[in-house]
Amino acid sequence: MKKEIFYILFLIALVSCEDVVDVDLPETEPRLIVNGLLRVDKSQEFVDVRIEMRETTNFFEDNTITQVESAVIGYGVPNQFGELTQLAFSSLTEEVPGTGVYVPDPNFSSDQRIRTAAVEPGVVFILQIQHKDKSYYARTEYAPTVPLDNLEQGDNTLFDEDETEVIVTFTDDPDTSNYYIFDFGYGNFQALEDQFFQGQQFQFSYFYDSNLNPGQTVTISIMGAHQEFYNYMDLLVEQTQADGGVFQTPVATVRGNVFDVTGLDNIDIFDNVERPDEYALGYFAVVQEFSRSLVIE
Template identity: 80%
Template sequence: MKKAFYYILAFLTFFSCEDVVEVNLPKTEPRLIVNGLLRVDKSQEFIDVRIEMKETTGFFEENTITQVESAVIAYGIPNEFGEFTELAFSSLAEESPNTGIYVPDPNFSSDQRIRTTAAEPSVVFILQISHKDKNYYARTEYAPTVPIDDLEQGDNTLFNEDDIEVIVTFTDAPEVSNYYVFDFGFGNFQALEDQFFQGQQFQFSYFYDGNVNEGQNIAISILGADQEFYNYMDLLVEQTQDTGGVFQTPIATVRGNVFDITGLDNIDIFDNVERPDEYALGYFAVVQEFSENLTIQ
């Protein structure tokens, strides 16, 4: 018993020597996060406009839903000088209270939905947001894409025997440089450029590592992209391969195309070259999407 008592005393003494270490992280100003990826399905009459607004919080905390004072999408074709002689507008409103999801305002005096016929090459879309006394601006050109030629399940594995191989085949549009973003579901994306297969049919494999089960139906999409959106997604994919998706807070700050223009009187400097610390997180893009479904065997 005495020997057992000594063991217990030593055990308690060991754990009583542990200290709680408090990490004092620097406090940062909350930033607006804009998830503005608009996918265009040309078989539908209207673009599915749904833009999610959040704010950053502490390092160990989840991002919080936020509301904006106003959100408007303007779109048109600029002339040779980059000026717009005519613009159409879509006013957005929160879909339901406290959701942070903004859609074309159903209570506006006119229909605010954007028809898919408006999404054509050379059409520029501009997102303007007012949030907590700051004004934000994002500009993007509609990015078309090509359909998926074939989608099938393969037999190969990558790291372990539970891997599921999916083989994607598509044909690159010729004569111009093209960029693509593939959405494999579950927050998994892959960015590609056509540098080595321009104008040719291209095939590649993607491996699921236990996310899918036999009999499960998965949807895989190909999205159009310009070079800026491709670069943004490529960097996010690189940083979030093991963190649960590209819409989580990245390890390092990845700047998108949503800029703080508060107080600027010249919209030509919206890229914030002179104000590197004034920006929101996230991205605004309007891209064509083709989707195919595959049942896992």
């Protein structure tokens, strides 16, 4: 009985020794986050333009939806001086109030949708945003890609016997150095370059964890990319293997191509030369996409 009383008193002493530690986290200014990945399906008449606007918050809090004062996409073919010719514009508006998702304005005086026929190699796209008295600018060139040759289920595993192997096959374009982004669904992406298989058919395996069931359908997409977007996605994939996806706030800051150009009168320095602390997060890219679906056995 004395031993039991001793143990109880010992446990009470341990609990009473615990202190609550308050961590003073740094106050950070909210940053605009732009999820501007436009996927071009050339079999459709129009590009599916949907750009999501969010803002960073303090540590341990989810990013919040935000609204912008204006968002416009301009596109054309650059001449020898870098100036866009055959210039066209698409004015965007919030699809549903309070969602932070911006689409071509259906109430504009003319059709603001972007036709896929106008999206060809060499066409440059510019995104301009006004948000909380700041101006943001992003520039990207359309990135075509190749279709998937085949998609099949394999029998191998990598780490866990409950994993599901999917074997992806495609043929690289032999004429240029290519970069690819693969979307495996569920927030899973993979960046790939053709350094070791240029112009050849290439096959690789991707392993899903145990969340796939027989009869479930998975859709896998191959997207084109230029080197800058490839580098951006490659870094984000490394940082987000175990959390909420590549368009969440990363552990370390990975800058995209959306720059704060407030007050700049020279577009040649839009990429924040000598302004290292003024930028938005996220990326604006216009890429061709091919998709295939597979029913899991």
